[in-house]
Amino acid sequence: MLSQNSLSGSIPPEIGNCRLLEWLELDHNMLEGTVPKELANLRHLQKLFLFENRLTGEFPEDIWSIRYLRSVLIYSNGFTGKLPLKLAELKLLENITLFDNFFTGVIPPGLGVNSPLQQIDFTNNSFTGGIPPYICSRKRLRVLILGFNLLNGSIPSNVADCPGLERIILKNNDLTGPIPHFRNCARLGYMDFSHNSLSRDIPASLGKCINTTMINWSGNKLVGPIPPEIGNLVNLGVLNLSQNSLHGALPAQVSSCSKLYILDLSFNSLHGSALMTVSSLKLLAHLRLQENKFSGGLPDSLSQLVMLLELQLGGNILGGSIPSSLGKLIKLIALNLSSNGLVGDLPTPLGNLVELQSLDLSVNNLTGGLGALGTLHSLHALNLSYNRFSGPVPEYLLKFLNSTPSSFNGNSGLCVSCHDSDSSCKRSDVLKPCGGSGKKGIKRRFKVALIILGSLFIGAVAVLILCCILLQNRDSKTKSEETISNLLEGSSSKLNEIIEKTENFDDKYVIGTGAHGTVYKATLNSGEVFAIKKLAISARSSSYKSMIRELKTLGKVRHRNLIKLKEFWVRGDSGFILYDFMEHGSLYDVLHRIRTPSLDWSMRYNIALGTAHGLAYLHHDSVPAIIHRDIKPSNILLNKDMVPRIADFGIAKIMDQCSAAPQSTGVVGTTGYMAPELAFSTRNSIKTDVYSYGVVLLELITGKTAVDPSFPENMDIVGWVPHALNGTEQIGPVCDPALLDEVYSTVEMEEVRKVLRLALRCTALPDCSTV
Incomplete structure (x- = not known):
């Protein structure tokens, strides 16, 4: 054993002369260069440990012909090349760990047929092709880790029928097809299939994996409901099904997963009153349900989640008000209640959340003052935009006028308290000064009167000029109207439905603003979700020109990485451009x-x-x-x-x-x-x-x-x-x-x-x- 000895230089080829050597352990050193091909002469070698060095180049193919090999651990080097087909012929191989190298090519299809493999870890290489179909033929496989490669095809059913499997990680590949049905998964504790292209339903047979503690299937194309059999997983600590296309209600059986501390169902199309269901999960530290269609308000029972550090509920349709009981979640670090149609004032007990670092209450109909937030001195991120808050901004929150002034957008009633010796009123263009009286008030009213009188005079002159322009440019106007009429290409019924679903473009549906228009989120009866940009236009305005330019441009381009125009309308003094809704925003x-x-x-x-x-x-x-x-x-x-x-x-x-x-x-x-x-x-x-x-x-x-x-x-x-x-x-x-x-x-x-x-x-x- 020569491991962990700070050895440097290259591996001496003379080691190949030790023909009876059974164990070669050179791991955790600083060895460089290539592996000498002479090591293939070690015909009795059982264990080869070269991991955690700086070795490079192609790994000698003949080493894979040593028939007594049991463990090959060569991870965390810079090896290149492909694995030979004859690797699958080794009859004693139990552990092959190659992660963090640069291997390419396919994994030998016969791997697992002849070998009593117990551990395979090929993470972070560039393997292509499919997962060997009989990788668990000998029924002894305990660990299968193939993440961060370029693998495609489906997950073999053989894998889901491997009785000794304890850990399987296939994340960040391009795997497709369904998740296979589980048959013998009683020992399976850890499953990570995230960031692939797996599709179809979650199999109900998942309920057989009663000892599973972690499931991460996020970032796939899974559809259908979450099966009630999920409640059988009483040892589950982490469940992450985010960024899929799941729908239906959260099954009540989830409440049986009493050991859950991370529940992430974000960015799906789930609905129903999930918060009542999860309120019994007393160990939850991270609850992420944002960007779904959950409803039913914020129940008082949420206050039972006293271990909660993160509560992400943005982008749902919860409705109702923020309950005072939420102030009992004193360990909260992140709270997101944005885009939920919430109403009412902020309850005073919110000020108890003194550990809170991130707070997002944007795009709701919340009212009243911000006094409850004045004690949140740990905040690093704040978004209160597009509500109906009023009154002065608490002193501590004024720092966000410098860092993220957009945090206060869309709250016309908010203001900054001003004093003669205080320049805070000049810090931002977003908020107006509070109050105003005495001589300053009189001067302001006098100025307003002068402006009104001047405006009346200028208006009269403008009317005369306008009449002349209308007489001289009748033909030009006709052409402009023809241009507008040519733009009425969208379905009027669809626009009418959009107006209805956004309550005539109420501020609570705003998802973005820009120099040329405001963008709203519209969910139609069909379930389709769109973003619609509304512009105030006239034939002579810059907004009109901007819209025409955008329509002309978008109509010409077709590319995967460019937004696609769906439909457009011109109605009265407003223009409307319809796009696909982007689930993750900007x-x-x-x-x-x-x-x-x-x-x-x-x-x-x-x-x-x-x-x-x-x-x-x-x-x-x-x-x-x-x-x-x-x-x-x-x-x-x-x-x-x-x-x-x-x-x-x-x-x-x-x-x-x-x-x-x-x-x-x-x-x-x-x-x-x-x-x-x-x-x-x-x-x-x-x-x-x-x-x-x-x-x-x-x-x-x-x-x-x-x-x-x-x-x-x-x-x-x-x-x-x-x-x-x-x-x-x-x-x-x-x-x-x-x-x-x-x-x-x-x-x-x-x-x-x-x-x-x-x-x-x-x-x-x-x-x-x-x-």
């Missing part, structure tokens, strides 16, 4: 506001890649080319499968490559995402989008906003990242802590560095000109 929501679902590196990378594909289509495949001119996280929407789709072409401009580059007047885009040297340019260029894309990449890696309050004064993310890196490639100082914990000491670390280098190139214009 990248800004997921990255900076909600942070649910958690963005691992594979998600961030796929979002970056998909956005690049969308921009490449606009810039290079569209004829004429299209410049978006406002690329930012809030304009990158994420569907159910976290596929990014670029949205909001309201200020896009088509660049005719066959003529001189068009001129632009004025500045378009968003502060922090515009290259300083291009912001005031009169010529459009795809470099505008490339710079903005680079800023988005920086946000994906750092987790910070483009103009973050944590940056030094007058510095944005483009300036802060190089400043923090200080000429090194040590990404720790700039990397999102959650991401750094994930990729530290993994092969993904170099991938993060490459994306960071690309981001710095794109923001170092004019060096980077294409995506």
Whole structure:
């Protein structure tokens, strides 16, 4: 045994002369280079432990011919190459652990037929093809871990009929088909099939797995109800079925799973009064039910969940008011009740939630003051937007006027208390000063009177001018009306239903706002969910021009990573554009506001890649080319499968490559995402989008906003990242802590560095000109 001895250098080929050697343990050292092929001469070798070194290159194929091999543990190196078919011929092999390498090709189809395999761990390689169909033929397999590969096909029924199986992890592949029926799963304790493309129902036979403690089947395409047999899993601690297409009510039998401490059913289409059902789960620490169709209000029984740290209920139809009993959940760190049609005032006991770090009450009909929140001194994230709150903002919450002023949007009654010696009134354009009296009030009324008199005079002149314009431009008006009539392409009945379902576009259905319109969520009788943008327009307004430009642009493009226009209408002074509803909202929501679902590196990378594909289509495949001119996280929407789709072409401009580059007047885009040297340019260029894309990449890696309050004064993310890196490639100082914990000491670390280098190139214009 030579393990854990800080050995360095390469493995001496002379070891191959020890022909009677049975155990070779060189693990946990600093060995480098390739494995010498001479080790294949160790014909009596039973155990080969080379894990946790720095070995590279192709693993010698002849070693897999040593017939006495029982355990091959070579994980956490840099091995490449493929596994030979003859690996399946080993008759004594019990443990083969290869995770964290660079193996490719298919897993030998016969693996498991001849070997009494007990443990297989191939995590984090690049294996392709299917899972061997007879991998559990000898009925001795205990651990099967194949996550983070490129496997496809279905899960073999042989796996679900493996009586000794204790742990199975198949996450982050491209597996399809149904989850097989379980027959002999009494010992199965841990199942992770997350982030594949598995479909069909959850099998009722899952109820046979009575010793299972963890189930994660999130991020698939599962449909149908949750079977009541789930109640048989009395040892279950974690149940994650999020990001599927499940429907139906939460079965009452779930209350029998008394050991549950994580329940995540978010981003499905489940309905009913689930909160009464889960209130008996006294050990729950994390309850995530957001983005479903749960109803029935917030019951007082929720206060029984005294261990609760996280309560995510946003995006349902709960209705009712917030009960005072919620203030008993004093361990809560995160609370999300957004988009639920809640009414009434905030109960005073909410102030007892002193550990609360994240609070989202947005898009409801809540009223009254914010006094109950004034004691929440641990808050780091707050969203109270689009309610009917009124009165002064508590002193402690004023910090959010600097960090996230949008937290208070859509509350016209809110204000900031002002004092002669206090400049807080000047901190934000979102909230007005409170009160106003005395001389200042008299002066204000005098000014208002002057404005009214002046407006009357100007109005009279304007009427005369308007009459002249109408007489001179009757033909022009006729053409404008013809243009509008040509746009009435959507179904009037559908628009009428949308108006009904949004209660004539009530603020509680708002899911986004922008310079050119407000976006609402509409759920139709058919169950279809749409996003509809409403614009106030006239034939001469900039909103009208913006709408026509967006319609023309969207009508031309068809790409997986671009939002698809469904229908559009013009009615009176309003325009309406219908899109598919994006279940995960915008990248800004997921990255900076909600942070649910958690963005691992594979998600961030796929979002970056998909956005690049969308921009490449606009810039290079569209004829004429299209410049978006406002690329930012809030304009990158994420569907159910976290596929990014670029949205909001309201200020896009088509660049005719066959003529001189068009001129632009004025500045378009968003502060922090515009290259300083291009912001005031009169010529459009795809470099505008490339710079903005680079800023988005920086946000994906750092987790910070483009103009973050944590940056030094007058510095944005483009300036802060190089400043923090200080000429090194040590990404720790700039990397999102959650991401750094994930990729530290993994092969993904170099991938993060490459994306960071690309981001710095794109923001170092004019060096980077294409995506």
